[in-house]
Amino acid sequence: MNQIAKRGLAFLAAGTVVAGGLATAAPASAATLTTTTTCSTSGPIQGLNVKACADVTGDRVRVYGIVGALGISEPPVNPRDVGAEVSGAIVGGLFLGSGHRALSIWNNVFTVEGVTTTVASGSTVRATVTITPGPAGPGGGGGTPLPGPTSVSVDVPVVY
Template sequence: MFRKLLVAAGVAGLALAATPASATTTATTVTCGPSALQSGLSTKVCAEVTGDQVQLYGQVSLPGPGPQSKELIVNLSGGIVGGASLGSVQGYRNFNSATIQVRGVGGTVPCGSTVHASFSVASYPWANTPVTLDLPIAC
């Protein structure tokens, strides 16, 4: 009985090994808008696209050498142009010279749509000046 079970398991394993792996893996592409200074820091907004899935993020980094610490008010938002919102994230983040990313906005986007993303950073005494990205989703 045990021998029959081993033979059956071996045949099942060969059948699985002979089946080719799915060739439908979709690459992720990252597209970023232009960088701009906000509150004395370099900022940009980016989109990671995998098929019809889009994840947006904002990034804050030092524009040059030298340590800098600031408490930031951040706002990341995105939506489909002429359509639904992909959400928004607002809050406080501490910046201590290391690059930070603000994430949490995204979702499924119909092929052929355009995604609009906006990222702003404010820190006293500077007001925000959002960086934006408009990205067509080709799928």
């Protein structure tokens, strides 16, 4: 009887180890997802370095923009006040959302968040950054744009 009890305990212990291994196996596969970052070529857009970017991790897409100075400005140059809008959309379809931020740029770089959402495999997401010159404030913008483009975009396929 004692030998049967020992075998039973050994079997239960082995089952616990296997079950414990299965419990940790599921999160490990989620941890193997990699993030792919795709950005447009940088500006100049309205006299600034501007990039539209998208991070794809499985079915999750994060759309954001990077806005910064073209170079190093020496004082007494005033900061450049602009509004930045970052939007995401499925090419040929659904608008995913956007984010706005007023920026005062002088020898610095900002990341402007757009939207993070779930997207179906096979979709192509377009990330767009639009710059609106003018005084900083809620929403920014309002001034006269410089000659040239006011936005930059990048299309990113989502495959998982």
